[in-house]
Amino acid sequence: xxxxxxxxxxxxxxxxxxxxxxxxxxxxxxxxxxxxxxxxxxxxxxxxxxxxxxxxxxxxxxxxxxxxxxxxxxxxxxxxxxxxxxxxxxxxxxxxxxxxxxxxxxxxxxxxx
Amino acid sequence: xxxxxxxxxxxxxxxxxxxxxxxxxxxxxxxxxxxxxxxxxxxxxxxxxxxxxxxxxxxxxxxxxxxxxxxxxxxxxxxxxxxxxxxxxxxxxxxxxxxxxxxxxxxxxxxxxxxxx
Numbered sequence: 001x002x003x004x005x006x007x008x009x010x011x012x013x014x015x016x017x018x019x020x021x022x023x024x025x026x027x028x029x030x031x032x033x034x035x036x037x038x039x040x041x042x043x044x045x046x047x048x049x050x051x052x053x054x055x056x057x058x059x060x061x062x063x064x065x066x067x068x069x070x071x072x073x074x075x076x077x078x079x080x081x082x083x084x085x086x087x088x089x090x091x092x093x094x095x096x097x098x099x100x101x102x103x104x105x106x107x108x109x110x111x112x113x
Numbered sequence: 114x115x116x117x118x119x120x121x122x123x124x125x126x127x128x129x130x131x132x133x134x135x136x137x138x139x140x141x142x143x144x145x146x147x148x149x150x151x152x153x154x155x156x157x158x159x160x161x162x163x164x165x166x167x168x169x170x171x172x173x174x175x176x177x178x179x180x181x182x183x184x185x186x187x188x189x190x191x192x193x194x195x196x197x198x199x200x201x202x203x204x205x206x207x208x209x210x211x212x213x214x215x216x217x218x219x220x221x222x223x224x225x226x227x228x229x230x
Contacts, residue, residue, distance in 0.1 A: 004155075032216045043204055043221040044156065051216055088155050092216075099146055099208070100169060101219060103155025 001026055004091050006104035013111055019076040021087050021107050026070065029094020033065055033072045036088040038106065044088055048074060079111040115139070117222030119205050125228045126195055133191045134225045138207030145188050146219060147180055148204040149173065156204055162188060195229045202226050 004025050013019045021035075032051050036044035050056045050063040050072065062075040072091075076083055086106040093102055118137045126132050138145045143164050148156035159178070161169040164185035174180075177195075182188040192199055203226075206219040 008153075034218070036221075043202075043224045046218060046220060049211065049214075049216070049218055051214055090155070099144055099161035099163070099217070099219075100158040100171070101146075101156075102158070105153065105155050 002104075003027060003093070003102045004089055004104040006087075006089050006107050008105055008107060010108040010110050013079050013109070015079060015081060015111055015113050017079050017111075019079045019083065019109055019111070021074040021076075021089075021109065023072045023074075023089030023091075023104055024070055025072070025089075025091045025102075027091065027093045027095075027102075028067075028070065030067075030070075030091045031094060032092040033063070034090040034092075034101065035061075035063060035072075035074045036090060036103075037083075038086045038088055040085075076109075079109075081111050081113055084109060084111050117205055117207050117220055119203075119222040119225050121225055122223060123226050123228075125230065128195055128197060128229055130195055131191065131193045132195060132227065133189055134203055134205075134227075136188045136190070136205030136207075136222060138187070138205070139209070139220060142207035142209050142220075143185065144208040144217060145182060146206040146208070147188070147190050148206065148221075150202045150204055150224075151200075159190075192227075195227075197229045200227055200229045 035048040048063040089104040090101040147159040162182040208217040
């Protein structure tokens with residue numbers, strides 16, 4: 001079992017729709033969770049962080065965390081073509097790991113006009 | 114407030130050569146990380162510094178790889194005797210404790226794309 005799993009997609013949604021991206025993780029001791037957006041040929045850009053169960057909203061983005069189910073998701077409302085990118089889920093493992101983030105392989109999102 | 118910078122942005126080298134990459138973190142960030150990313154995969158952790166101390170290293174970091182962060186400022190990553198399998202994007206990130214949460218958020222530089230021929 002991979003430590004962080006994402007559906008690689010591609011996920012295709014029409015402009016204006018809600019895009020839903022999912023991620024599961026294996027380490028129950030994980031405490032912090034992040035979503036990064038990565039455009040082709042560019043480096044990852046942090047868009048959301050979440051640390052406690054429930055929802056966290058920032059503009060058109062909502063991150064959802066369910067630690068009991070070891071599940072984190074990202075919702076993008078009113079999707080725009082400029083949201084087309086790879087979305088990476090990252091988890092900071094528990095235990096004595098100081099700084100390492102473990103990433104999923106990413107979900108490719110395409111928003112078509 | 115400038116972001117994380119990396120140099121060079123692209124490097125083409127022949128197998129067996131040594132290469133060195135530099136990372137300058139965001140100025141107030143005391144934590145610095147190196148990752149490697151290959152096509153279609155998420156970044157893989159290589160190593161982590163807190164100030165000048167290298168506190169964590171991945172098993173991916175073979176003895177051909179070495180990283181330093183003298184004086185706790187910029188960092189260098191050196192790969193000796195490069196192999197074609199070393200071709201990847203090498204990413205540097207630095208982190209800051211988020212106000213209110215106590216958790217660290219990592220911000221990435223633009224990366225150095227290494228091609229070993």
